[in-house]
Amino acid sequence: MGLFRITMPAPDSTTCDVSEQLWHRTHPLSLILDIYGWGKRIIGFVVSMLVVFSRFHLSFRLICAITAATLIVGVICRVASWSARRYRLGDDALTVRSGLFTTTRTTIPYDHMHAVNVSSPIMLRPFGLVTVTVDSGGSSDGSSITLFAVPEKLPDRLEQLRRNATADCAMPTTDTVAGQRPRLAVDDDGNIAIKRTLVFRASTRDTLLFAVTDLGFLAALAVLYGFVQNLHDVIPGSVYDSAQDSVIRLSTHSTLSIVLTIMLVLASMLAVSIVRSLMRYYRFEVWRRGGELIIVRGLFTRRSVTIPVRRIQTITVQQSVLRRLLHLSSVQVGLATTGAPHDDEDKRMHGGILPVIADRRLYGTLRSMLPEWDLACPHIRRTARGLGRYLLLAPLLGTVIAVAAIVTGVMAFASFRASHSGMSMSMVTLSGGTDPDSLMGSFRIVWLLWLALIPVLFGGRLCLCRWLKLRSEGYELLDSERIVVTGARGAGFVTMFTHRSRIQCVLRRVLPWRLAAGVESLDLPLFVMNGYSWLRFSVIRSGEAQRLHDWAADVEKTAGGPTRREHSGTTTEHEKGSPLWETLESVEG
Incomplete structure (x- = not known):
């Protein structure tokens, strides 16, 4: 039968060895990294305290003693915290014990584990170490x-x-023999073995x-600006000011x-974007293992x-305007939980399964990656066609009114000043000509x-954003349970597939x-x-809106009025927990 055979794990396959059930500390290198991170966070506080202490006219030796005592106490607390933090693999759950005075135990059962995410920073690889994040799918502390x-x-x-504990839930339903569900294959140690298949590699x-088509590379300008500001803190002020004046004179000569300066700045921003993209997405791979997708990426830190x-x-x-012209797309999946990312950058990118892919390969790759969704290029029914006046009239009128107000106000102020100073409206200044050597006296009102x-x-x-909405908004009902909606978000295009039960x-x-x-x-x-x-x-005719409303609420029109559509199958637990289901149940009751 290929991957699955008619075997079951031994009854004690979910139990751990005696050595695993003991309490373990993390490697001392984690303590060093923790102290390093704590030192980076506290350095600003230490500098501020030094400035405060200097105003009390304390001696240099006393200030050094206070600073050293603060650092030593902090390091001792970190060492004690590391010594008290231990983990254990029990028979049924992973448990972490921490706390110096108040002992806290966090336990996540194996069958409640949402995912096991791994990060392998470059400084841990020579020691054969990694960072592991076990997520239970919640959003509260301890999840x-x-x-x-x-x-x-x-x-x-x-x-x-985790696989052994969730064996019943992990059993596939596609391969059946005589209407029976197959059992999972196990290895020699009695552990469930699921083959991992590569479905995409960037x-x-x-x-x-x-990197080149990502409009976010403009954010690299902030990185360059921050680098220049850091130079201002390192080198003397006179040297920095003279160098800044020289650069300004040279670039505006x-x-x-x-033109060369603008090209140099854009090239620098593009180079920074390429380096950051390589660090994030180098050897980007998507693997399929049973009912899971595994995303592996990163240059120095493999995640x-x-x-x-x-x-x-x-x-x-998702498609930006530039990527749409080049027939490129990126794909992200929306999750009910963001998981447990390591930092804000991971949280922002969590769910990205295809950073960039050619449109001709898009749906073929998605079908291999997510065959359950059966994705194909949709035939969209445009809902905003012919309704442009309802989208564009308001911003156009607002822009014209704002421009007219500014022009009228400036000209009225210039005319008022010109009547009192005897100068023409094009020459009158903010000071009215009383002090031509000052900044106000040299600034003309017409400017x-x-x-x-x-x-x-x-x-x-x-x-522009509303015009993109006008050209792109639409939908297609793929079947009684699935829908695809197209539209624009900002200056980009979006195509979203989802199930009715998710609404x-x-x-x-x-x-x-x-x-x-x-x-x-209409919003769903x-x-x-x-x-x-x-x-x-953004704009939709009432008839189309009512059709989508009835579909989302699982209502069909009959001669006696709207009634809920009868299902041939059973309703899933996810559908029963949705607000629309609860509303319909209360209405029928």
Whole structure:
């Protein structure tokens, strides 16, 4: 039968060895990293305290003694905390014990483990150590356990114990013999063995395409600016000011120098973006193991993130304007829980299963990766077509009114000043000519007309975003349970696949000037903790909105009025827990 055979694990396969049931400390290297991180966080506090102590005219020796005592006490506390923190693999759960005066025990049963994520920083690899995060799928304190600097074999052991504990839930339902569910294959040690298959691997070319087409590379300007500001703190102020003046004079000497400076800045930003992308997505791989997706990525720090397929709420295909022109896309899955990422960067990227891929390979790769969703290129029914006036009229009028107000105000102020100073409106200054040598005396009032660019830029961006919505919003009902919705988010395009059971409620809004035309807005919120958490239609005709409302509420039209559609199968627990189901149950009751 291939991967699965008719065998079952031994009754004691879920138990751990006696050595594993003992309490273990993490490697001392975790203590060193903890002290290093604590030192980085406290250095600002120490510098501030030194400044405060210097104002009390304390002696230098006393200040050094206080600083040393603070550092020594902090290091001792860190050592004691590390010594008190231990973990144990029990027969049924992973337990972590911590605390100096108040002992805290955090226990996550093996069958409640949402995922076992692994991070392998470059400084831990020579010692055969990794960082393991065990997530139970919750969002409260204690729902995850992070173990720093543990043996690299521990994640595999935890995965084995988790699979053994959840054997009944992990049994596949596709391969059957005589209507019976097959049993999982086991290895010589009695552990359940599930084959891991590579479904996608990003090449270096894909990573470079991601870096070049990622509009977020503009954020690299903040990195360059922060680097320049750090130089200001390191080198003397006079040297920094003279160097800054020299750079400004050189870069603005001529038109050619200005163009070269802009090109140099863009090239630097692009280089920073490429380096950051290589560090994040180098050797990006997606593996399929049973009912899980395993994402592996990173150059200096290899990270492995597990995503249970049954917890996927949405599949979102994203395209920026540049990527749409180049026929490239990125894919992210929406999850009911964000897991337990290591930092804010991981939290932001959690759920990204395809950083960049050509459109011609998109749906074929997704079908191999997520065959349960049976994804294909949709045929979208455009809902905003012919409704452009309801989207574009308001921002256009607002922009025109704001520009007119600024121009009228500036010209009225210039005319007032000109009538009192006897100067022409184009020459009158803010000071009215009383002090031509001051800044106010040299600044002409008509120059304030440049302020009109502010509403023009904001209004233009708003009009562009709404125009993209007008061209892209639509949907297709794939079947009685699935829907795909297209639209625009900011300056990018989004295609979202989801199931009806994931929809939390239906929100319909009608503005007074749209009521007579039968046009409204429709939102379908989703329970998604990462990425986009709603299906949104900025403008939609009331008939289409009612059709989507009835589909989302599982209602069909009959001669006697709307009734809930009868299901041929059984309702899943997820569907029974949705707000729409509860609403329908209360209405019928």
